Amino acid sequence: MITLAVDCMGGDAGIRVTLPACKKFLDSHPDAHLLMVGQAEALQSFRHERATIVPASEVVTMDDPVEVALRKKKDSSMRVAISQVKTGAALAAVSAGNTGALMAIARYVLKTMEGIDRPAIATQLPHAKGGATTVLDLGANVDCTAEHLLQFAVMGSALVSALENTENPTVGLLNIGEEAIKGSEVIKRAGELLRTAGQSGYLNFYGNVEGNDIFKGTVDIVTCDGFVGNVALKASEGVASMISNGLKQEFKRNLLTKIAAVIAYPVLARLMKRVDHRRYNGAALLGLRGLVFKSHGSADAVAYEHALRRAYDAARNDLLGRVQTKIQTAAPLLMSADSTAAAKTVTSPT
Amino acid sequence: MITLAVDCMGGDAGIRVTLPACKKFLDSHPDAHLLMVGQAEALQSFRHERATIVPASEVVTMDDPVEVALRKKKDSSMRVAISQVKTGAALAAVSAGNTGALMAIARYVLKTMEGIDRPAIATQLPHAKGGATTVLDLGANVDCTAEHLLQFAVMGSALVSALENTENPTVGLLNIGEEAIKGSEVIKRAGELLRTAGQSGYLNFYGNVEGNDIFKGTVDIVTCDGFVGNVALKASEGVASMISNGLKQEFKRNLLTKIAAVIAYPVLARLMKRVDHRRYNGAALLGLRGLVFKSHGSADAVAYEHALRRAYDAARNDLLGRVQTKIQTAAPLLMSADSTAAAKTVTSPT
Structure with missing residues (x-):
């Protein structure tokens, strides 16, 4: 079983894109399991036998400065998704949120790999x-x-x-x-x-x-x-x-x-x-002690599903x-x- | 009368492109005069009442290192064309030759304008x-x-x-x-x-x-x-x-x-x-004490004529x-x- 953590709230369209993409992805990947991270009320309608809702009360917006995302929103869906990788609950995290915030939180939570000065996208x-x-x-x-x-x-x-x-x-x-x-x-x-x-x-x-x-x-x-x-x-x-x-x-x-x-x-x-x-779609954040993939903020469901596939392949391989x-x-x-x-x-x- | 100096030998195709372009340019610009710089035998067939052949025995090739173009080929068509601007015989020079060589020769011959550290393209x-x-x-x-x-x-x-x-x-x-x-x-x-x-x-x-x-x-x-x-x-x-x-x-x-x-x-x-x-087509070398325009090396006659027009407009304005x-x-x-x-x-x- 390959488990991925998904920041369902991230991106320009949020759940309108992430939920249909997750559904399609799960249907075509029988050994995949998704940790769907986000505000409980936004995700309550999503049902799948291989999906688990992981609540997170806050959302990092596309305009949030890095400092706000990192220091003020400690229960954001982005951060909680990355933390699933840190704890080992998921093999990779996927987010369509603000790139600067994603990189900063990923660096902070996961840390940089030994021998690497700076992670890259x-x-x-x-x-x-x-x-x-x-x-x-x-x-x-x-x-x-x-x-x-x-x-x-x-x-x-x-x-x-x-x-x-x-x-x-x-x-x-x-x-x-x-x-x-x-x-x-x-x-x-x-x-x-x-x-x-x-x-x-x-x-x-x-x-x-x-x-x-x-x-x-x-x-x-x-x-x-x-x-x-x-x-x-x-x-x-x-x-x-x-x-x-x-x-x-x-x-x-x-x-x-x-x-x-x-x-x-x-x-x-x-x-x-x-x-x-x-x-x-699906850029890799490399050089961290865990896998994180970034979808384009304006991705549609087809593109977002592709980012999920990249994360899945990366975890699998x-x-x-x-x-x-x-x-x-x-x-x-x-x-x-x-x-x-x-x-x-x-x-x-x- | 607007006089331009043309490095007829420069570019991937040399006179096969520059001569037809010059002909067309002269026909459509009745107050233009061209100093056609290059090897006499290559240019002898070109006849126009508002064109003057200016002989130059050498040619800077597309692969010539800057040092060779600058120090060894002092009678190149590129350098002689730029010198026409220096002496005031022409208001601008045009070349489709090697960019590095053109910039180096233009800087050497014309010098940089006061207040400018580095010319730009x-x-x-x-x-x-x-x-x-x-x-x-x-x-x-x-x-x-x-x-x-x-x-x-x-x-x-x-x-x-x-x-x-x-x-x-x-x-x-x-x-x-x-x-x-x-x-x-x-x-x-x-x-x-x-x-x-x-x-x-x-x-x-x-x-x-x-x-x-x-x-x-x-x-x-x-x-x-x-x-x-x-x-x-x-x-x-x-x-x-x-x-x-x-x-x-x-x-x-x-x-x-x-x-x-x-x-x-x-x-x-x-x-x-x-x-x-x-x-x-027709990039401007700016910040020199004289006008020099660079055509793309692979320009055809249409594109080269456009570079001549840019140089003409620049001189005129x-x-x-x-x-x-x-x-x-x-x-x-x-x-x-x-x-x-x-x-x-x-x-x-x-």
Whole structure:
């Protein structure tokens, strides 16, 4: 039995999305059990033999500052869901709530894994070859050192091998050119660390990649700092929605274009399905002593169910153990990286 | 008469693109004169009453390292074209060559404008409202201070008011959230500087914007460091080409989809025209004591002609004078920013 804890109140739509998604997920996963966390009156209508209601009196809103979520709302559905992972009652927690609050509470409750300075958020973006590229970090860490980028690469490798059945996934370092001499000092040093890690067999380092490689499917994993990752993600969402809205506008222009739309619809629908971001909903918070998955706040039931599936697969394939093993294996490199970072901090306190 | 210097040898296709584009440009601009720079034998066939061949024996290739382009190829078409601006023979130079080499040679030959630490590359990206967002920097500067981001904003404002007839264009700071507390230390400080500049009337600061805002058309100008700008640009190109290739594949699938393609074609073509990047070809190198425009290396003749038009408009509307005036007006702020930066350098040499 795989037990997941679900923050039923999180996300833009709350229970209107989470409850139908949980129902569908349970029906298609006979060995799954859900701890449905939320306000008792909101959840009382939900009935399933493999679901247990876990009451939580408060809700973290999408606008709550991290401090409020963390210090003032100690009985929030988000926090209670994560606590189920801490106590061992659940193998993973899923929430569509406020990302900043989720990361802060998860760090506070679960703590960071040994050998990892900072947890990261990893998501999948669809690529032209029909699969998806795993990108991390997506916004948890705005100022990263070269060592953090190496840690992200190691954790991303564990994630992809656990969830995509890819034994030795390739890692690319997001940069502004393929040549090793490109980029900032941090990026150049990250390139050196990743090359060393690749040569030592800790991961499969491909080299530098550029923004377009994410969507070409050049590598399985792209490592970058959270600022750059977040901008790349949102810029790509912006282009995709500009094109899809533009298509809708053009097809609605007049009777002839409306007829064209009817005829072209099945073709466009097949393309839209291929690049449908809902199929990739469910970002992993990596580097914590427990599994937490983040659904997009505006996810619908289809997308939310996908996040539940990702959490389920991660629990089933022991993502946590795999990340730990990867980190331990790469420890000599990560440790020497750590001590370098520590030494730097001592000699140049900025 | 507006005279432009054209590096006819630059770009992936060289004269096969530049010569037809120059011909078309001259025919549609009766007060334009072109200095056609390149190897005499390559250009001898080109005849136009308002074109003058300026011989240059060498060519900077797309792969030439910056040092080679700058130190070894002193008679390159790129350098000779830029020198025409330096001597006053031309009002602007246009090249589709290697970006790194172009920036390095332009800096060396023309020098940086007073009050500007680093020149930037500004380009336009089409947005959902039918216009384009000007984004800078696009890769010239990978590590930027808050002061640089302010300088980019000031230069970008001059560019947009010169080329788009927008009197008081809005500036957004690229960040990972709308709230002022988001982002790295550099970004937060840049936000403070930009707010002060906005309050002092030096520019029209909107606030933070996110990656998707570039394509929504939220602001006229987006300021960011060159690393982030380059990744956002390439990621968005990657998404656009994934979608357009996906459309082609789906429409080619079988006879029915091919028929659908014929019917949908006019609608799709209209959308493609709206977001056609060729209409926005011609990035400005800003902050130099002379005008230089960069065409995409893979530009076709339509796109290259657009870069010539941008350079022509910039020369005609006195972009150089406008940037200088903007910089001088904002000098109290830029100078205090400079001295802060200098003070910082003195107290914490990292």
